[in-house]
Amino acid sequence: MSTASTATGGDGPVPPPRTSEPGAVADSSTIDGTAAASPVVDRTAAGDVAWPAGVPVAEPAEPVVADVEPGRVRWDPAERRARASQSFWTAVVGVPAIFSVLRLGVEAGGELQTTLLLVANVGPVNLLAGFLTTAARLLSTGLVAVFALGAVLAVSADRLPPGTRRRPLFARWADITPAWVVLASFLLALITWPLLYLPLLVPAFVAAFQLRPGRLHERVVPRLLLIVALLAGYGWLMLPTLRAAVQQGDESLVLVLIVVPPLLALFVAGPLPGMVIRPLASVTEVAVLATLVWAAVPVISTPVLPLTVTTVGPESGPTEDVRGHVVTTDDVNMVILQEKGGVRYVPVGLVRAQVLCPTEEELPRHQLRIHDFHVEDSLLEGMGRRVRPVHRIDAACRTPA
Numbered sequence: 322m323s324t325a326s327t328a329t330g331g332d333g334p335v336p337p338p339r340t341s342e343p344g345a346v347a348d349s350s351t352i353d354g355t356a357a358a359s360p361v362v363d364r365t366a367a368g369d370v371a372w373p374a375g376v377p378v379a380e381p382a383e384p385v386v387a388d389v390e391p392g393r394v395r396w397d398p399a400e401r402r403a404r405a406s407q408s409f410w411t412a413v414v415g416v417p418a419i420f421s422v423l424r425l426g427v428e429a430g431g432e433l434q435t436t437l438l439l440v441a442n443v444g445p446v447n448l449l450a451g452f453l454t455t456a457a458r459l460l461s462t463g464l465v466a467v468f469a470l471g472a473v474l475a476v477s478a479d480r481l482p483p484g485t486r487r488r489p490l491f492a493r494w495a496d497i498t499p500a501w502v503v504l505a506s507f508l509l510a511l512i513t514w515p516l517l518y519l520p521l522l523v524p525a526f527v528a529a530f531q532l533r534p535g536r537l538h539e540r541v542v543p544r545l546l547l548i549v550a551l552l553a554g555y556g557w558l559m560l561p562t563l564r565a566a567v568q569q570g571d572e573s574l575v576l577v578l579i580v581v582p583p584l585l586a587l588f589v590a591g592p593l594p595g596m597v598i599r600p601l602a603s604v605t606e607v608a609v610l611a612t613l614v615w616a617a618v619p620v621i622s623t624p625v626l627p628l629t630v631t632t633v634g635p636e637s638g639p640t641e642d643v644r645g646h647v648v649t650t651d652d653v654n655m656v657i658l659q660e661k662g663g664v665r666y667v668p669v670g671l672v673r674a675q676v677l678c679p680t681e682e683e684l685p686r687h688q689l690r691i692h693d694f695h696v697e698d699s700l701l702e703g704m705g706r707r708v709r710p711v712h713r714i715d716a717a718c719r720t721p722a
Contacts, residue, residue: 406497421452423621430662442649456620458513463613464506469528470605471495476591477598489602517696520582527586555583562691630717632674633667642717678718
């Protein structure tokens with residue numbers, strides 16, 4: 322029997338070519354005229370050729386089989402993040418636009434011609450400015466709630482076995498949102514929320530950034546000292562307001578909003594037990610949506626134009642107070658959208674006086690202050706009142722329409 326010969330070169334013996342599988346189709350020759358390599362299989366086990374020792378043999382590639390539930394489409398993680406990002410930014414941009422259109426319709430009393438009159442005289446810049454001043458707290462509330470709940474659900478879902486369940490919607494939104502957007506939403510809430518509700522930002526911020534007590538210090542005693550110092554500073558800030566609320570006796574809501582949130586911040590960070598993640602995700606999504614709808618009703622019904630009382634009448638005769646919103650004024654008429662409905666055209670020559678009036682929603686309901694800031698004012702409103710204090714309400718504003 323003859324043995325297979327090997328070619329020799331400068332680097333040593335070269336192994337013989339492997340024999341191809343029976344029935345394999347030969348490839349075409351290469352450019353330089355040599356035969357193209359064809360699929361081969363090691364036949365050492367059969368004894369056809371002797372493969373030199375020390376030369377590695379490529380292992381066959383193993384097919385990758387993904388465990389996918391029958392009848393369920395498996396989404397790519399990148400595509401899933403893209404879809405979540407698209408839905409998030411669609412909600413952020415689309416909701417204000419829809420609210421602005423609805424406000425004009427509600428302001429017009431549902432009448433088509435009055436709506437068209439408002440559309441023709443209320444510019445988009447004025448409409449956007451009016452929306453931001455009245456709905457900024459609603460927008461920031463929705464963002465803060467989504468980021469706080471999403472962070473808790475995300476860190477809880479990470480503890481589950483991979484691929485067991487789909488991540489909650491708020492968790493996916495929190496994953497794809499940059500940190501600066503989260504900080505901007507909290508900053509917007511800080512300057513637009515009433516001071517009475519600012520303590521709720523403490524547990525929300527802790528939940529959004531997962532600031533557990535263990536991250537304050539690695540040792541227990543310094544950690545407890547830091548927590549006590551933070552609570553003492555918060556108590557010093559709120560102690561005069563707490564004392565005044567206790568003396569008034571009917572401010573239980575104020576007491577709860579001031580005392581409970583800082584204590585809740587110690588335990589709000591995740592993760593949660595795996596068995597409550599899915600029910601909690603569904604309940605919170607519905608609750609946040611219902612809360613935003615409930616809070617959106619006064620935002621939609623808030624007037625776009627300022628409320629005024631215009632005194633109308635001849636120079637020597639009886640006068641009449643027209644309570645409503647001035648839509649436009651030209652050389653002939655002043656167009657007033659009356660508070661009780663309807664549009665009135667008042668000749669400019671009959672206008673004797675005009676005063677600006679607050680709405681009923683702007684009147685204070687609490688008599689509490691936090692270091693010279695009224696509890697129902699935001700930081701932005703409080704700083705504005707320091708520049709120009711509130712003037713006395715004109716007697717014409719108290720006269721019923």
